[in-house]
Amino acid sequence: MRGVLIGVVGAVAVLGVAAAVAVPEAKEWYDGRHEQTSSYATGKEAKEERESVPRWLPDDAASVEYAMRTTGGERILKATLHDGSLPSECEVLGGKSAPDPEISASWFPSGAAKDVTGRCGSYYVSLEDRTLYAWQTNDDWVKENRRSAR
Known part of the structure; x- marks a missing residue:
C-alpha cells in the first residue's frame, strides 16, 4: 500500500x-x-492591403510597421512622415496622458504613452522627429465602432 x-x-x-x-x-x-504584424513601403500600400490600417495615415508615409490583435481592436503603428507633422485629421493634445498600448513589438517604444502628442481618430499618437507612433486600445476600438454603426 x-x-x-x-x-x-x-x-x-x-x-x-x-x-x-x-x-x-x-x-x-x-x-x-492572435497577433499579426505587417510591414509596408508606404501608407497607401498598407491601406490597400489591410482594411484595419487607419485611413488618416498619409499615402506618402514610408516604412510602415503595423501590428494588430485579431481578437479585438488593439493596434500599434509606426511610420515615417515626410513633412514631420501630424495629419490634418488629428487633434493635438497638450500634456494629456494616454493609456499604454495593449500589444507590443520590437519596433514600438515602451514609453510612447508618456509622450502622447495627439489623437488621430481612435488612435493615440506620439511624434518623434518624423516618426509617428500610434496605438489604439480595445476600448477605443469598441467606442469607434459603436459610433460608426449609428
Missing part, C-alpha cells in the same frame, strides 16, 4: 510541474497566434 501511495504522490508532483511549465507556454502561444 505504501508503494501505491508513493507512486500516486510522485505522479501528482510530476503533473504539477508539467502544468506549471505548460500553462504559461500555452498562454503565450494563444496570445501570439
Whole structure:
C-alpha cells in the first residue's frame, strides 16, 4: 500500500510541474497566434492591403510597421512622415496622458504613452522627429465602432 501511495504522490508532483511549465507556454502561444504584424513601403500600400490600417495615415508615409490583435481592436503603428507633422485629421493634445498600448513589438517604444502628442481618430499618437507612433486600445476600438454603426 505504501508503494501505491508513493507512486500516486510522485505522479501528482510530476503533473504539477508539467502544468506549471505548460500553462504559461500555452498562454503565450494563444496570445501570439492572435497577433499579426505587417510591414509596408508606404501608407497607401498598407491601406490597400489591410482594411484595419487607419485611413488618416498619409499615402506618402514610408516604412510602415503595423501590428494588430485579431481578437479585438488593439493596434500599434509606426511610420515615417515626410513633412514631420501630424495629419490634418488629428487633434493635438497638450500634456494629456494616454493609456499604454495593449500589444507590443520590437519596433514600438515602451514609453510612447508618456509622450502622447495627439489623437488621430481612435488612435493615440506620439511624434518623434518624423516618426509617428500610434496605438489604439480595445476600448477605443469598441467606442469607434459603436459610433460608426449609428
